[in-house]
Amino acid sequence: MSFVWRKPNESVTLLNGSFQTRSSTLCPNTLLPQQMIGTVARVGNLVRPSLRILLIEDSVDDASLVVCELARGGYDVMCERVDRPAAVVAALDRQAWDIAIASYGMPAFAGAPAIDLLRQGDADLPFIFMSGTIGEDAAVAAMRMGAHDYIMKGNLTRLLPAVERELRDAGVRRERVEQRLAHLAYHDALTDLPNRALLHDRLDQAARVANREGTTLALLLLDLNGFKEINDTLGHHAGDRVLQFVAARLRATLREVDTVARLGGDEFAVVLPLADINGALLAAQKILDELAQPCVIDGQSLIVRASLGVACFPEHGASADTLLRKADVAMYVAKSDGVGIAVYAPTRDRHTHRRLTLISQFRKGLDESQFFLEYQPMLHLQKNMIIGVEALVRWNHPQQGRLLPAEFIDLAEQTGLINPLTTIVIETAIREWSQTGTEPRLTVAVNLSPRTLLDPILPLRIADMLAVYGAPPSSLALEITENILMSDPARSMDCLQRLHAMGIRLVLDDFGTGYSSLSYLRRLPVDELKIDRSFVAGLASGLDEVIVRSTIDLAHNLGLTVVAEGVENENAQTRLCEMGCDAAQGTFISPPAGASVVRDWLRRQTLLGLP
Numbered sequence: 146m147s148f149v150w151r152k153p154n155e156s157v158t159l160l161n162g163s164f165q166t167r168s169s170t171l172c173p174n175t176l177l178p179q180q181m182i183g184t185v186a187r188v189g190n191l192v193r194p195s196l197r198i199l200l201i202e203d204s205v206d207d208a209s210l211v212v213c214e215l216a217r218g219g220y221d222v223m224c225e226r227v228d229r230p231a232a233v234v235a236a237l238d239r240q241a242w243d244i245a246i247a248s249y250g251m252p253a254f255a256g257a258p259a260i261d262l263l264r265q266g267d268a269d270l271p272f273i274f275m276s277g278t279i280g281e282d283a284a285v286a287a288m289r290m291g292a293h294d295y296i297m298k299g300n301l302t303r304l305l306p307a308v309e310r311e312l313r314d315a316g317v318r319r320e321r322v323e324q325r326l327a328h329l330a331y332h333d334a335l336t337d338l339p340n341r342a343l344l345h346d347r348l349d350q351a352a353r354v355a356n357r358e359g360t361t362l363a364l365l366l367l368d369l370n371g372f373k374e375i376n377d378t379l380g381h382h383a384g385d386r387v388l389q390f391v392a393a394r395l396r397a398t399l400r401e402v403d404t405v406a407r408l409g410g411d412e413f414a415v416v417l418p419l420a421d422i423n424g425a426l427l428a429a430q431k432i433l434d435e436l437a438q439p440c441v442i443d444g445q446s447l448i449v450r451a452s453l454g455v456a457c458f459p460e461h462g463a464s465a466d467t468l469l470r471k472a473d474v475a476m477y478v479a480k481s482d483g484v485g486i487a488v489y490a491p492t493r494d495r496h497t498h499r500r501l502t503l504i505s506q507f508r509k510g511l512d513e514s515q516f517f518l519e520y521q522p523m524l525h526l527q528k529n530m531i532i533g534v535e536a537l538v539r540w541n542h543p544q545q546g547r548l549l550p551a552e553f554i555d556l557a558e559q560t561g562l563i564n565p566l567t568t569i570v571i572e573t574a575i576r577e578w579s580q581t582g583t584e585p586r587l588t589v590a591v592n593l594s595p596r597t598l599l600d601p602i603l604p605l606r607i608a609d610m611l612a613v614y615g616a617p618p619s620s621l622a623l624e625i626t627e628n629i630l631m632s633d634p635a636r637s638m639d640c641l642q643r644l645h646a647m648g649i650r651l652v653l654d655d656f657g658t659g660y661s662s663l664s665y666l667r668r669l670p671v672d673e674l675k676i677d678r679s680f681v682a683g684l685a686s687g688l689d690e691v692i693v694r695s696t697i698d699l700a701h702n703l704g705l706t707v708v709a710e711g712v713e714n715e716n717a718q719t720r721l722c723e724m725g726c727d728a729a730q731g732t733f734i735s736p737p738a739g740a741s742v743v744r745d746w747l748r749r750q751t752l753l754g755l756p
């Protein structure tokens with residue numbers, strides 16, 4: 146049974162039921178339906194707020210009293226009376242209500258089920274219990290059930306203030322919800338940073354201002370390196386904590402006027418108003434330095450690394466879209482070149498498209514044996530003899546020709562294809578050097594991605610390959626980088642120790658570029674350390690001499706041998722030899738080449754008396 150209160154000459158209209166009409170003197174609420182305007186009805190000069198009440202009440206008379214009381218208070222009341230659960234559900238489905246008033250003691254449909262139904266239909270609907278007999282206990286129980294207020298049927302003077310207060314409170318609650326929703330529409334829930342939409346807005350604004358006032362503007366795009374590994378190995382909870390850590394570090398590092406946003410996943414953006422390329426590079430370096438401080442997640446110390454792409458106004462574009470796209474290109478360049486920071490360069494602009502194509506072609510390349518190895522000889526500086534080669538993987542791409550690891554290793558890691566690639570590389574390296582017959586036997590070194598150490602059967606697979614070709618474990622060296630323990634230290638360390646126990650040489654590659662420390666070095670079961678090429682290049686200017694010299698001393702004190710990479714001239718080779726460096730590789734000694742070319746070269750060196 147239901148009715149709608151809205152009739153020109155009578156205060157209560159009966160619909161589908163037997164509710165008795167009341168005289169207009171009792172309820173002076175006389176409105177034509179067509180006079181309803183939105184939620185406010187206008188009669189003459191009077192503006193009355195309209196009120197939609199859902200009345201859960203089995204007494205027609207009591208319902209009438211409620212409606213009249215509210216109409217007397219100045220409301221334009223639209224009311225539906227219901228007294229069965231199904232009718233409550235139907236009424237909630239049919240339309241929105243401003244308030245629900247329920248009789249507490251209905252025999253067929255008591256308080257608790259009524260409030261449950263209401264909460265299911267509209268969790269925030271203001272709700273008042275009304276009772277003729279309510280005692281203090283029942284009142285408390287009603288409030289506990291979630292009623293906002295209760296009133297006595299015998300004292301309806303409290304009805305109007307109670308309704309007004311509930312409507313006001315509901316308005317405040319709604320406003321808060323709306324504010325929260327508006328905030329969430331433009332902010333990332335995990336980090337509370339502006340999201341992509343707000344970043345786009347701010348970047349657009351900043352670009353307009355810079356255009357108008359002839360000032361500069363920089364955009365940085367930042368993507369974490371190896372974030373997938375963190376998620377895969379430590380779980381998404383740890384991944385989320387890392388993202389929050391990065392967000393906090395970015396916010397703390399930058400100026401108040403800079404916008405820091407999370408674009409999604411592990412990608413962040415920074416808008417730097419008034420910054421030029423130099424300013425952007427300074428900010429980018431500051432960010433990398435800040436992120437290099439270890440972050441402790443669930444008791445594990447992690448090093449967060451990132452790649453940053455830089456695009457600037459006016460050099461690289463004038464619109465938000467262009468700057469975003471170009472910073473993205475620069476970011477991928479930074480990532481694939483492993484350089485940390487890259488400024489947009491038009492020559493690399495096909496990169497993004499190219500990268501996407503490469504992903505789809507990678508698996509095909511593995512199936513069709515498009516990957517091959519080149520080897521760079523390693524010279525023992527003190528003995529002046531070749532002691533080993535480093536295997537370097539290349540991709541003979543059907544369309545793009547010869548690709549270097551920087552162009553596809555990252556892809557292989559992201560697509561999980563690094564393990565099959567590593568297997569192919571190790572197998573090929575052992576096969577191509579096991580029968581060389583040099584004396585002493587050359588060591589062949591293979592670079593390992595951190596991810597491959599998480600493969601529990603890697604040591605067994607390597608043992609099998611060595612056995613197949615009859616190669617002793619000491620003829621194989623595995624080069625790892627300083628971030629090898631970043632994602633799952635326990636698992637990676639276990640794998641390293643098993644490999645080491647097998648007699649395989651372990652080499653710490655690119656030493657000096659990561660987060661190195663003496664204690665870290667001591668923890669790793671390595672036999673050899675490779676000084677990064679950037680320090681060797683710095684020897685020419687005398688800049689990095691102290692670093693190289695102390696690294697050699699440090700390594701020797703730890704019982705490690707030292708190899709210098711990137712030796713490009715005689716001067717560097719002589720200096721390294723004088724400093725006591727054990728071995729060196731670089732284009733001055735020999736560029737990388739195919740196995741047969743290197744073997745020929747080795748034979749010629751022997752003829753020249755070099756061994």
Ligand SMILES: [Mg+2]
Nearest residue numbers: 535592624654
């Ligand atoms: Mg290497």
